[in-house]
Amino acid sequence: MTLKVTIVGVGLIGGSFSLALQAVGADIEFTGCGRNEDSLLRAVDLGIVTRYSTSVTEAVAGSDLVFLATPVGAMEAVLAEVAQVASPETIITDAGSCKQSIIGAARRQLSHMENFVAGHPIAGTEHSGVEAGFATLYRDRRVILTPQSDTSAQAIETVRQLWIQTGAQVEEMSAERHDKVFAATSHLPHLLAFSLVETLYRMEQREELLRYAAGGFSDFTRIASSDPVMWRDVCLHNSEAVLESMANLREGMDALVDAINAGDGKRIEGLFKIAKDTRDTRILAKPQQTNPQQNEVSEGGPEPEPSPEKPQ
Numbered sequence: 001m002t003l004k005v006t007i008v009g010v011g012l013i014g015g016s017f018s019l020a021l022q023a024v025g026a027d028i029e030f031t032g033c034g035r036n037e038d039s040l041l042r043a044v045d046l047g048i049v050t051r052y053s054t055s056v057t058e059a060v061a062g063s064d065l066v067f068l069a070t071p072v073g074a075m076e077a078v079l080a081e082v083a084q085v086a087s088p089e090t091i092i093t094d095a096g097s098c099k100q101s102i103i104g105a106a107r108r109q110l111s112h113m114e115n116f117v118a119g120h121p122i123a124g125t126e127h128s129g130v131e132a133g134f135a136t137l138y139r140d141r142r143v144i145l146t147p148q149s150d151t152s153a154q155a156i157e158t159v160r161q162l163w164i165q166t167g168a169q170v171e172e173m174s175a176e177r178h179d180k181v182f183a184a185t186s187h188l189p190h191l192l193a194f195s196l197v198e199t200l201y202r203m204e205q206r207e208e209l210l211r212y213a214a215g216g217f218s219d220f221t222r223i224a225s226s227d228p229v230m231w232r233d234v235c236l237h238n239s240e241a242v243l244e245s246m247a248n249l250r251e252g253m254d255a256l257v258d259a260i261n262a263g264d265g266k267r268i269e270g271l272f273k274i275a276k277d278t279r280d281t282r283i284l285a286k287p288q289q290t291n292p293q294q295n296e297v298s299e300g301g302p303e304p305e306p307s308p309e310k311p312q
């Protein structure tokens with residue numbers, strides 16, 4: 001029987017979910033939902049969804065599964081509307097980058113929490129919007145599910161199987177651990193990239209600096225082209241773990257400042273050597289670097305690589 005899936009937020013993540021499942025011939029009918037009708041019409045043109053509505057309740061009514069892929073800050077309001085029309089059997093899942101906050105919102109809004117399966121694909125690019133999706137985004141990438149003790153095993157299995165069909169490998173972890181791990185490995189590098197570019201912009205000689213900010217600077221800061229709204233929401237909804245990671249970064253920067261101030265070349269070299277060895281042996285050596293279109297470490301990821309091709 002054809003599965004009816006509604007994607008709320010037909011952008012990079014939501015669009016790629018549909019394209020990936022369609023690419024393997026999954027028997028699914030996709031409905032799109034968002035605020036902007038032009039984007040939804042484009043989603044129909046691109047074959048991402050067959051029908052759409054700008055009303056969450058209208059789009060979700062009659063769905064077997066709802067996939068939430070809006071920015072994290074929009075999720076609670078969307079969940080409140082989903083709750084009005086979802087049946088007790090409707091499975092609701094999400095792709096948001098912060099898990100504890102979204103699970104809290106789901107608990108406040110949903111009357112059938114057992115069918116809510118929180119998830120986060122560790123895949124992405126710095127592009128966003130309906131045009132950004134592509135069918136291979138999730139191939140060989142991880143998807144983290146953070147089910148709760150009251151989540152139904154059947155709902156988890158349904159969501160797991162869908163992700164597996166996209167080519168992803170599914171893992172489970174607690175929402176708390178998820179938020180700490182991705183604050184350090186994904187959220188921190190994005191904030192660093194945004195902050196680095198903004199720092200250059202603030203400097204008096206910015207015109208000259210920006211003229212020379214190609215090459216390494218451009219590579220390193222690629223992910224500062226990511227969507228400001230999405231990353232604002234990540235900061236606000238995973239603030240504790242993000243702030244903890246930023247404090248660790250500050251400690252590292254202070255150690256470097258002290259070593260440079262002291263003219264302590266041995267210490268500077270020691271810090272750099274730890275970083276190089278760790279990256280060469282523990283990060284680059286990971287087996288998952290098989291998809292040349294994108295990166296290992298999450299949303300946009302800190303590793304500079306070519307942008308993905310857009311769908312034809």
Ligand code: NAP
Pocket residue numbers: 008009010011012013014033034035036037039040069070071072074078095096097098120121122123124125126127128129130132227230298299300
């Ligand atoms: P995106 O490309 O900007 O897509 C988000 C979509 O949500 C847009 O198409 C937008 O369409 C819709 N939207 C925004 N606010 C809305 C609202 N209030 N109600 C309904 N729809 C709304 O963003 P994305 O990169 O796909 O990210 C989506 C989610 O996935 C976020 O929660 C993010 O944390 C998570 N995530 C992102 C990445 C990544 O690398 N980008 C990776 C993993 C997880 P309209 O403008 O038409 O409303």
